[in-house]
Amino acid sequence: MKITDWAVIFVLLACPALYMLQWDAVQLREANRLQLKYTAALRTAAQDAGSRLGQNELQRYEAGYGSSKFMRADKEAALSAMLDTLLLNLGEHEDALSRDLLMTYIPAVIVIDYDGYHIYAVQEKEGEDGSVLARHHWLPKKSYVHRDAEGNMIYFTLDDQITVIDSASGEVHRGLREELGSALSVKLLQQKEAFEDVRRSAIVSSIQEDLSRVIDNHNAFVRKLGFNYIFTLPTISMEAWNNSIDDVGILVFLQGLPVGGKHYNNYALGGGRVLRQRPVYGWSDPNTGIRYAGHRHCFGGPGTERAEIFASPKDAAAKGYFEARCPLQGP
Secondary structure, three states: OOHHHHHHHHHHHHHHHHHHHHHHHHHHHHHHHHHHHHHHHHHHHHHHHHHHHOOOOOHHHHHHHOOOOOOOOOHHHHHHHHHHHHHHHOOOOOOHHHHHHHHOOOOOEEEEOOOEEEEEEEEEEEOOOOOEEEEEEEOOOEEEEEEOOOOOEEEEOOOOEEEEEOOOOOOEEEEEHHHHHHHOOOHHHHOHHHHHHHHHHHHHHHHHHHHHHHHHHHHHHHHOOOOOOOOOOOOOOHHHHHHHOOOOEEEEEEEEEEEOOEEEEEEEEEOHHHHHOOOEEEEEOOOOOOEEEEOHHHOOOOOOOEEEEEOOHHHHHHOOOEEOOOHHHOO
């Protein structure tokens, strides 16, 4: 055979292989792009939701309670903000149908409150006509509670404020760990480090147990909708858990979105003081087309539509937005 014949054979054999390699590279780039997009959207949504948890909070209530971590978490406002921000940054419409569809990919939303936690998840209930309906709603608030070896019930908070129910007398005692430790014969209250370890462990274990249960319920729910993806509790380091229970916050799980040939599986934690940072809104000037970013009170004028929401001015600048000159911040 001539050298040209061999060349033709080589091209015929190599082209399909090269095409497949190029296709794989394109798919990999697209998968990475979607991963980054979903992660940024989820993180921003969690932080935006966190900033709404205390939007109606009166400072005198916090001061009156005697704890810098105490607040009345507005879980409804946080949930609404999270869904709106997530839909916006995923490029979806902010309507009821889009929300319902998005919730099929969110097995659980947890609001970590000062003295307990709330879980927003799907649960089946029997309707008036006897039919079984699956709806997302808030489950009853769960306290951070621990029973010691003597049978005493200890209700924790996110700091040293506790409630103790004496197993022998049934009396209820409320106060700081140090104060009750010297007044009661409860061993755990007399050991600061042991108390802190048990407090964190009790909170995390309780949340994990409830998460496993609601994720199982979510799997049963989406299976009826034709999903073949199995939702699971992601591996979360103890350090991340400790950060999540250090202050009032929100924990959001997003799973099952197609990413190339795989599925997205991640969570976002909006916790502690990071939660209370104000989100940054991006918009385009309807007259000039120039993109600006700023806080809510900076938001454009008539005819302006919100385009994106960012966790920080730095994130907005990285996407090509200019800092808005807000009237309330001076010229």
